[in-house]
Amino acid sequence: MYKRWLGIGIIVILVGIMIFNFIDEKNDGSSSMLNTVENAENDDLLPLEMSGIKEGEFAPDFKLETLDGDNVQLSDYRGKKVLLNFWATWCGPCRKEMPAMQEFYDEFGDDIEILAVNLNGTNAEKTVNDVQDFMDEFDFTYPILLDIDTSVGNEYMVMGLPSTYFIGTDGKIKAPIKMGEMTYEYMVEMMETLE
Numbered sequence: 001m002y003k004r005w006l007g008i009g010i011i012v013i014l015v016g017i018m019i020f021n022f023i024d025e026k027n028d029g030s031s032s033m034l035n036t037v038e039n040a041e042n043d044d045l046l047p048l049e050m051s052g053i054k055e056g057e058f059a060p061d062f063k064l065e066t067l068d069g070d071n072v073q074l075s076d077y078r079g080k081k082v083l084l085n086f087w088a089t090w091c092g093p094c095r096k097e098m099p100a101m102q103e104f105y106d107e108f109g110d111d112i113e114i115l116a117v118n119l120n121g122t123n124a125e126k127t128v129n130d131v132q133d134f135m136d137e138f139d140f141t142y143p144i145l146l147d148i149d150t151s152v153g154n155e156y157m158v159m160g161l162p163s164t165y166f167i168g169t170d171g172k173i174k175a176p177i178k179m180g181e182m183t184y185e186y187m188v189e190m191m192e193t194l195e
Contacts, residue, residue, distance in 0.1 A: 053156060053157065053165070053173050053177070054173065054176075055173050055174065055175055055176055056172055056173065057172060057173055058171050058172055058173075059074060059082075059084065059165065059167045059171055059172065059173055060074075060155050060156065061073065061074050061075045062074050062151075062152045062155065064117065064145040064146060064147060064152060065145070065146050066143055066144060066145055066146070067128070067131065067132050067135065067144045067146065072115065072143070072145055074115070074167075074171075075171070077113050077115075077167075078169070078170075078171045079169050080112070080113050080169060081111065081112040081113065081166075081167070081168065081169060081191060081194040082112065082113045082114075082115060082166070082167040083104075083112055083113070083114045083115070083164060083165075083166060083167075083187065083190075083191070084115050084117065084156075084164065084165040084166075084167055085101065085114065085115070085116045085117065085162060085163070085164045086117050086119060086147075086153055086156065086158045086161060086162060086163045086164070087116055087117070087118060087119070087161055087162045088118060088119050088120075088161055089118070089130065089131060089134045091161040091162060093161070093162055093180060093181040094161055094162045094181075096181050097162055097181040097182050097183075098138065098140055099138070100182065100183055100184040100187065101114065101116070101140075101142060101182070101187070102138075102139070102140050102141065102142065103184050104184055104187045104188065105141065105142040108187075108188070108191060109142070111191065112191050112194070113143075114142040114143060115143055115145055116142055116143065116144050116145065117144075117145045117146075117147050117152060117153065118131050118144055118145065118146055118147065119147050119150050119153045119158070119161070120146050120147060120148050128146060128148075131144065131146070156177075157177075158177075159179075160179050160180075162179075162180065162181065162182070163177055163178065163179050164177070164178040164182060165177055165178075166178075166190045166191075166193075166194060167194075168194050168195050169194070169195060170195070174193065174194055174195075175190065175193070178190075
């Protein structure tokens with residue numbers, strides 16, 4: 001009888017360990033390239049030494065297709081201020097900041113370019129049509145670029161979503177990467193610092 005209970009106890013412990021490891025692996029995020037930045041404060045900036053592109057460096061050039069099927073190259077925006085935002089439809093903080101981005105775009109779209117790069121190649125992202133449906137559902141009208149294979153996200157060392165770079169008219173990064181949800185006020189403040 002004792003051996004039977006010992007055997008059942010060992011099985012219960014092993015099952016518990018397996019469940020714990022499964023949950024821990026899911027929450028670890030190491031199985032996917034990106035994590036959302038759920039608890040980021042408005043002024044939480046990734047330290048310069050941790051970001052792939054440092055303040056004062058040129059923003060790496062890239063060419064991506066938009067939801068409308070046009071090709072956009074970052075270097076075409078030289079001479080303009082650029083807000084470069086990385087996001088995904090499944091990202092909660094991205095969804096929270098998008099209405100503020102739309103308001104900012106409506107107000108300052110002539111003063112600063114918004115390039116919202118959808119990391120469509122991430123495991124959890126759906127199809128391009130789903131991205132378009134998402135934009136239509138919420139009436140977001142700022143430009144959406146599709147990073148199908150996440151190569152641009154990787155080049156910019158995006159480790160969490162949303163992540164945003166502010167690029168000056170000279171094509172250089174003007175602040176450390178902003179990880180987490182942005183407010184309208186934050187975007188205005190950052191735009192005013194750009195030359």
